[in-house]
């Protein structure tokens with residue numbers, strides 16, 4: 001295993017309750033340092049080389065399509081990119097398909113199977129049924145999808161008609177990831193979520209009863225007024241619905257969101273404090289475990305074998321990600337890239353037959369290490385047996401401290417993250433990264 005550049009690691013607070021207080025805040029998920037931006041003047045040549053090069057053997061691959069449209073801006077959300085107005089949506093699928101089809105026969109695109117496709121946003125379910133159908137069919141015919149490819153459509157209850165659901169299934173979708181956030185009607189409506197608890201239950205029940213695709217719900221942990229009782233009721237609703245899986249995300253109060261402004265102005269109850277969010281996470285882990293659900297990553301639980309969470313897991317393992325749509329981000333042969341977010345610029349570039357690139361970053365020396373640590377931590381373990389002796393020495397005090405403070409278990413070099421370790425996984429990933437990166441400059 002290689003070791004790379006510098007920084008300070010984060011130690012856990014000593015003598016704290018590890019679940020509630022190990023760190024003062026959750027570390028932001030920032031990419032590993034050391035990637036080199038490719039100058040814009042070199043984009044065309046760099047991209048041409050990437051798409052012409054056959055993929056490395058056994059490199060996993062996924063595809064992502066970004067649909068930057070929402071019926072409204074939910075107060076808490078940092079992913080909102082613009083309204084779902086017909087003048088923004090009409091013709092968008094044709095642009096994405098044109099970008100997809102233009103390069104789909106190149107060796108770098110056609111040369112390896114795609115194991116998971118994700119339509120995310122924004123709100124893919126804001127698209128009309130025929131656009132969803134065309135997009136999914138085009139993805140299936142242009143990309144070499146593996147026979148067991150997971151094909152996810154993200155959406156929300158509002159406006160996700162039976163006709164749209166049928167169109168997705170008919171075009172090959174086999175997984176729906178539905179943003180619920182909370183079932184509590186008051187908690188939801190204060191965040192701009194219009195559907196009531198009853199409407200949500202009917203919608204999710206009908207999706208489940210079709211029995212044609214995995215149904216997974218996103219819940220947020222820590223919305224204003226989401227008490228422990230509301231939280232337990234949210235989990236109970238998922239259990240009673242027999243969903244295939246749930247994703248539990250601690251709420252981040254992103255600066256610039258309507259919620260951050262409303263809390264600052266006293267127009268909203270505060271967000272649940274982080275130690276209480278941690279308690280809610282621990283509570284959920286216990287309740288889901290008692291109900292026989294499996295934790296398949298730090299924020300995902302599965303009830304049924306149908307739920308694999310493949311897209312997210314493969315991404316964390318360092319899979320290539322073919323990205324399409326305005327504002328999408330992906331990676332090819334360890335080069336990270338993003339596409340222009342403004343719809344007009346995106347459309348102009350696609351119509352001119354050009355890849356609508358915004359950035360390309362060449363890989364750092366740490367890609368293999370990043371993928372390995374990221375993949376391990378995501379599934380709640382750490383295998384440090386491949387580290388060079390110098391690197392092992394460097395991380396040993398950190399691991400010893402985390403073990404004493406109840407974040408990891410095991411004697412090493414293989415460790416398991418405790419529930420507390422899994423809540424604070426971003427901090428552990430960052431601590432390890434900084435500790436390991438500090439090697440190379442020594």
Ligand SMILES: C[S@@+](CC[C@H](N)C(=O)[O-])C[C@H]1O[C@@H](n2cnc3c(N)ncnc32)[C@H](O)[C@@H]1O
Pocket residue numbers: 076077078079120121122123124154155156178179180181218219220249250251252253254
């Ligand atoms: C990109 S969003 C799309 C969700 C979908 N459009 C919907 O309305 O439910 C995916 C998920 O990110 C999560 N998310 C959004 N804002 C968040 C925040 N401030 N902190 C943590 N997770 C957040 C939500 O759980 C959401 O379901």
Ligand code: SF4
Pocket residue numbers: 069070071072073074077078079080121122123156179
């Ligand atoms: S939660 Fe979904 S619908 Fe609401 S603003 Fe975010 S992406 Fe859009």
